[in-house]
Structures are given as C-alpha cells and as structure tokens.
Amino acid sequence: MANKYKTLTAKRLSELSVGKTLMESGxxxxxxxxxxxxxxxxxxVDGNRIHRTVGVQSEGVTRSDAERLIERLRTEAREGRLKLTKKRKLAFSFAAVAALYVARMEETGGANLTRKKQHLKTHLLPWFGAMRSDAITEAKVLAFVHHLTAKLKLSPKTANRYLATLSHIFSIAADAKTGWISKEAVPKIDWAPEPRSRREIxxxxxxxxxxxxxxxDVDPQLYLFVLMGLQSTGRHGEMVAHKWVNFFSDQRRMHIPNAKAGPRSQPLTIELTAALIAERDRQRLQGGGSDDDYVFRPGPGSKKPHRASFASAFKRAVIRAGLDPTLVTPHVMRHTSITxxxxxxxxxPIAQKISGHKTLKMLLHYHHDSDPNIDAAVDVLSPRKSAITQDLHQAPAN
Structure with a gap:
C-alpha cells in the first residue's frame, strides 16, 4: 500500500523556498x-544508515523515484538475508566475525594467533571492520591489496600475510560448525604477485x-637441532616446541599439534629417530625426558618452557662451517630438505605430507631453477644430431 504523504505533496513542493527542505518517510x-x-x-536498511541522492526535478526525478529507490534497497537487503546460513537472521559485520574468530582460536589453541591479532588491529579491521561479512567481494579485497601495496608501500610478501589471515578468517567463518556466513559469501582472494627471490640451498x-x-659447538643440543632441520623439513618455531609425549619412536613420527597449517604427524628418518632416542635417554639420566618435558629445554632465566631460539648458536656453526651467515639461516635447512x-x-603429494604445506602451490615455491631434473628434461628438446649446422649460417661465397 502506497504511503499517503502529508508533507511531500505537490502543493508543498511548489511552495518550497530556496534553501529549505521538506522531509518525510526517509x-x-x-x-x-x-x-x-x-x-x-x-x-x-538492515541496521545500516544509507544516504543517497536520487536526482533533481528538472531531470524528471520525482518523489516516486525516491520511493522506488528505498524499496529496491530493502529488497536487496532481503535477498542478502536469503544468502545467510540457516542459523542467522542478520549478517555479522566483519568486526563481529573477527572477534568470534579470535575467541575460537584462543579456545582451540590456533597457531600464530599473536601475529593474526596484529594483522587485524593494524589493517584488516580498519579496512573491513564496518562492512557486512557476507558483502565483502573480490573487488573489495583487491582494493585492500592496492591500499597496502600502492598507498602504504608494503611489499607484496607482507600484503600476502594479511591476505592469509583474511582467508583463514573466512575459512573458519564459513565452516559448518560455526555458520557465521555461508560458503557462497566467501570472496575469491588472489595473492599479490611476489617477485621471485633466490633461495639458498x-x-x-x-x-x-x-x-x-x-x-x-658448546651448545649440547645444537647438533640435534641441525640434524632435525636437515632431515625432517621442520620449521624453526615448530622444532623448538617439540615435546617428548609427541615422539613415537616405534612409528618414527613426531606429532605437531600446533603446526602452521594445522595439526600433523611429521615423519622422521632412521638417523634422526635414533638421535632423538639417545637425547631422551641422556635427559632421563639427568632427571628429565618425561612426557611433559620439551625436547629442547630452555636456558637459564628463560621465560618460555622450551628453548626459544637456536639463532645465535646456529650462526656460530654456520661461521665455523665456512658458510655465509647472512644467507644461511635455520630456514635454509627447510629449503634444502624440501628441495x-x-x-x-x-x-x-608425499612430499607435501612430509613438508606439512597446506597446498601443492606452496610446496612448489621450493622447486629451484637449478634442479638437475629440469636440466635433463629440457635436453629432450635437443635432437641427438641436429639438422641445423653452423655451415647453414655461413654467408654465401662471393
């Protein structure tokens, strides 16, 4: 049923003075x-204040056009609600979803939460916070990337870290167990292209x-750390947090409950398994090595229950080995073993299981141009006896 206007009537509009405004029904x-x-x-509309200019009377715009615009906005909002999960009547804002996400990660012991909170605080919430979580489109994500790289001059690699956090938030939000948004509402997220850099092997x-x-080295645990880095594809942060309760010597596995890409079981070589058994036996002789103990014990005065880092000790070994400490870091061991x-x-697929990468695309970042298999493969393009000889390239005799 159409509104019966008392203020925005044709007579009142014709009598309106310059600079004056009549308002009714929005x-x-x-x-x-x-x-x-x-x-x-x-x-x-759906809890959001919408202010739009419809047009001017001289261009044929009337009060009816304004009424139709309001109805269209409300229709679009209703259609948007149809895309929500069955559990929800109204859409969450991104800020609300982010708060639920953080709470869930804290409850389940999600990895890298401190860094993800920082991502939310510095750029994700200021940009997306007020938006409806189910209305964030691919175009809005691309605009965010442009803001980071073109306006703020952040590197593509840094921008991709923010996108990784954003992607994980949407993944959790669209999970059937949460139902904060529908899977159809998750935007496509394209990573910022990163310049290819040399990886030390x-x-x-x-x-x-x-x-x-x-x-x-004077550090009695450095050898085990380096052996583990070279023979298990482990990440520095994951290795120092290993506990004996997660070491299964009979299966040659180390369970990693807080791995970067989610809980996983790390396969171990025979040599590394033997070294771990020897280290556990050594610690047991000193009153340690129980299930609740960490493989790499903290130093004096450490605030962490396990060794925080091997960076300094590793640098000493690198220098003693005659290698360049500016190029050879603990992560180079992971590059080396995966390559x-x-x-x-x-x-x-098996290499991915061992390395713990979430996708094959991430694994292939470690496939280096110096791969001898590539060199051998490209030689297939060269016939054993080429039909083209240097004689064919000689200038004709005068």
Missing part, C-alpha cells in the same frame, strides 16, 4: 539556488660441514 526534497528541487533518501658437503660444526625431496622425484 525522503528529503531541497530547493536549490537555481530553483530546482533535489531529492535524497536517508533510511536504515646447502650442498651435501655444506650439510656435512654444518653438522660437524654443530657437533663441535631434496622434489629433486629426488618423490611424488608431490
């Missing part, structure tokens, strides 16, 4: 200096010298 009509009448709408001789240097898997023709 519609405003203002007399401009040139004698025209400008129509605008200002209404609440240790040769067999480099690895042998590094292990020897670690064995000779060894790929260049040894280990099937990619």
């Amino acid at each position: 519609i405003s009509a203002t007399k401009t200096r040139d004698g025209d009448v400008r129509f605008t709408v200002n209404v609440m 240790l040769s067999g001789d480099d690895q042998a010298r590094l292990l020897r240097a670690a064995y000779q 060894a898997l790929i260049t040894s023709n280990v099937p990619l």
Whole structure:
C-alpha cells in the first residue's frame, strides 16, 4: 500500500523556498539556488544508515523515484538475508566475525594467533571492520591489496600475510560448525604477485660441514637441532616446541599439534629417530625426558618452557662451517630438505605430507631453477644430431 504523504505533496513542493527542505518517510526534497528541487533518501536498511541522492526535478526525478529507490534497497537487503546460513537472521559485520574468530582460536589453541591479532588491529579491521561479512567481494579485497601495496608501500610478501589471515578468517567463518556466513559469501582472494627471490640451498658437503660444526659447538643440543632441520623439513618455531609425549619412536613420527597449517604427524628418518632416542635417554639420566618435558629445554632465566631460539648458536656453526651467515639461516635447512625431496622425484603429494604445506602451490615455491631434473628434461628438446649446422649460417661465397 502506497504511503499517503502529508508533507511531500505537490502543493508543498511548489511552495518550497530556496534553501529549505521538506522531509518525510526517509525522503528529503531541497530547493536549490537555481530553483530546482533535489531529492535524497536517508533510511536504515538492515541496521545500516544509507544516504543517497536520487536526482533533481528538472531531470524528471520525482518523489516516486525516491520511493522506488528505498524499496529496491530493502529488497536487496532481503535477498542478502536469503544468502545467510540457516542459523542467522542478520549478517555479522566483519568486526563481529573477527572477534568470534579470535575467541575460537584462543579456545582451540590456533597457531600464530599473536601475529593474526596484529594483522587485524593494524589493517584488516580498519579496512573491513564496518562492512557486512557476507558483502565483502573480490573487488573489495583487491582494493585492500592496492591500499597496502600502492598507498602504504608494503611489499607484496607482507600484503600476502594479511591476505592469509583474511582467508583463514573466512575459512573458519564459513565452516559448518560455526555458520557465521555461508560458503557462497566467501570472496575469491588472489595473492599479490611476489617477485621471485633466490633461495639458498646447502650442498651435501655444506650439510656435512654444518653438522660437524654443530657437533663441535658448546651448545649440547645444537647438533640435534641441525640434524632435525636437515632431515625432517621442520620449521624453526615448530622444532623448538617439540615435546617428548609427541615422539613415537616405534612409528618414527613426531606429532605437531600446533603446526602452521594445522595439526600433523611429521615423519622422521632412521638417523634422526635414533638421535632423538639417545637425547631422551641422556635427559632421563639427568632427571628429565618425561612426557611433559620439551625436547629442547630452555636456558637459564628463560621465560618460555622450551628453548626459544637456536639463532645465535646456529650462526656460530654456520661461521665455523665456512658458510655465509647472512644467507644461511635455520630456514635454509627447510629449503634444502624440501628441495631434496622434489629433486629426488618423490611424488608431490608425499612430499607435501612430509613438508606439512597446506597446498601443492606452496610446496612448489621450493622447486629451484637449478634442479638437475629440469636440466635433463629440457635436453629432450635437443635432437641427438641436429639438422641445423653452423655451415647453414655461413654467408654465401662471393
């Protein structure tokens, strides 16, 4: 049923003075200096205040056009509600979803939560916070990336860290167990293209010298750390947090409950398994090595229950091994071991299981251009005896 207007009538509009405004039912009509009448709408739709200019009377815009705009906005809001999960009547804002996400991660012991909170605080919430969580489109995500890289001059690699947090938030929000948004509402997130950088890889001789240097170091646990880095594809932060309760020597596995890509079971080599058993036995002789103990024990005065970092000790070993400490960091051991898997023709799904990468795309970042398999493969393009000889390139004789 159409509204019966008492204020925005044709008679009142014709009598409207310059600079004066008539308002009724979310519609405003203002007399401009040139004698025209400008129509605008200002209404609440699904908890959001919407203010739009409809147009001016001289262009044929009438009060009816303003009414139709309001009805269209409300229809679009109703259609938006149809995309919500069955559990929800109204959409969460991104800020509300972010708060639920943080609470859930705290409850379940989610990995890297401190960094994700920082991502939310610095850029994600200021940009997306007030938006409806089910109305964040691919275009809005691209605008966010442009803001980070073009306006704030952040590197693509840094921008992708924020996108990774955003992607994980949407993944949890659309999970059937949460139902904060529907899966259809999750936007496509394209990573910012990163310039390809050189990845340092240790040769067999480099690895042998590094292990020897670690064995000779004053730190009694450095050798085990380096051996683990080279033979388990482990991340530095995950390795220092290993507990004996998660070590299954008979299965040659180390369970990692708080791995970067989610809980996983890390396969171990025979040599590394033996070294871990020897370390556990050594600790038990000293009154440690129980299930609740960490493999790498903290130093004196440490605030953490386990060794915080091997960075300084590792640097000593790198220098003693004659390697460049500006290039060879603990993460280089992970690069080296994963590259060894790929260049040894280990099937990619199995290599992914060992490395703990969430996707094959991430795993392939470790496939280096120096791969001898690539060199051998490209030689297939060269016939054994080329039909083109240098003679064909000689200039004709005069």
